[in-house]
Amino acid sequence: MASASAETASSSSEIATAAASPTTERRGIPAAQFVEDVQTFLSQLDLDVNSALAFLQERLQQYKLVEMKLLAQQRDLQAKIPDIEKCLDIVATLQAKKEGGEALTADFEVSEGIFSRARIEDTDSVCLWLGANVMLEYSCDEATVLLQKNLENAKASLEVLIADLQFLRDQVTITQVTVARVYNWDVHQRRIRQAAAAAANES
Template identity: 35%
Template structure:
């Protein structure tokens, strides 16, 4: 503590602890969003690959399936052999891609999402260690000033 007031040093430690906790909460939110995004990307990728294989192997026959209209309502659909796929990009934007480009785009997005998950997990581990160390330091400063 040196020449400084122990209460001021303790307050500085508590402020740092609050910043670390905010960082942790932000990282957990990002990690949750990415963990929810990965299965959606995998599903979309498998559907596109299935449509592509079916269109090539069956001589372009149509695929009959059901799709979700709302939580409790499904309807039948006929997917004709196609060379293009429409993808939602977000912000109410849909773009038409050739099947191979759509597959490449989704694979790239999946790769980036998985890499981001690994990076955030490493950062989260570091922040949690900092939180533990800061909590111990604040407790010691509090005990010193009492």
């Protein structure tokens, strides 16, 4: 996948000599070429209208694929952020209870729909599930720092992802406009040819 997109990126930069677009790619997503003039664009690519349209449609499909991938990543992150916030909330609650010298009584789920009661007394530490079957015990302070860092990272990744999606959306729009323009240019050319043929027949 990575190598394939790198290839298309290089081939697009070859043909993008007359492109007015400022960037040629972003994180492996090739930039779409803005077409100043359809005729020049076609002769540059050395393609007829149908092949050019097919090329553009294929590019659109590739963009759609990347978009789906990025949107899935965005959904994951958007779910992860409230999860981390919930973790921070419970750690803060444990700490507050400890400082107040109280135990935290809580009903917790032992199996789906079955709850049991727990008293959490005088606790200094929590265990964080780090993934990959690893759980590690942290002091509440350390856990808060770590979770806070995770939260910041997740938020930063989300921002980058949103910027990627916006870039992608621009490329999709440019390509869609180009498709419409190439198509209309072709219709226009046909009309001119028909009109010319009709005029020739009449004379």
